Amino acid sequence: MTVSLSKNKKKVDIRKPSLHVIPAYGRDYRSRKAVLADLKKNLDFSIRDISCPWDGRVASLQDIEGDYKQIVVRYGKMLRRSAVFELPLSE
Numbered sequence: 001m002t003v004s005l006s007k008n009k010k011k012v013d014i015r016k017p018s019l020h021v022i023p024a025y026g027r028d029y030r031s032r033k034a035v036l037a038d039l040k041k042n043l044d045f046s047i048r049d050i051s052c053p054w055d056g057r058v059a060s061l062q063d064i065e066g067d068y069k070q071i072v073v074r075y076g077k078m079l080r081r082s083a084v085f086e087l088p089l090s091e
Helices: 034-040
Strands: 002-004 011-013 016-021 045-047 067-073 081-086
Touching: 034 067, 034 081
Parallel strands: 016 067
Antiparallel strands: 002 011, 016 045, 067 081
C-alpha cells in the first residue's frame, strides 16, 4: 500500500519491512523453489516474528501480502536456511 502526500507528491510505502515465518504442520523444504511454490499455493506458514502481534499463529500468503514488503521463510533441517521473497510475489 502506498500513500500519496499532497504537499510534495511523494508516494510513501507504509507497509512493514518484513515478516519471518516457518512452514506449518511439520512441513519442510529442500529448496527455495519448493518454498516459493507452496507460498503461491497459499499453504499455511507459522509466524515466528516477535515484532508481529500474530507471532505463533498460522497464516497464508493471502493473509499477509498487503501488510509487508517481504517475507523471510526459514526452512531445511533445523531451519538452517532462509529465503527472502519480495511482496507481492511475481508470477
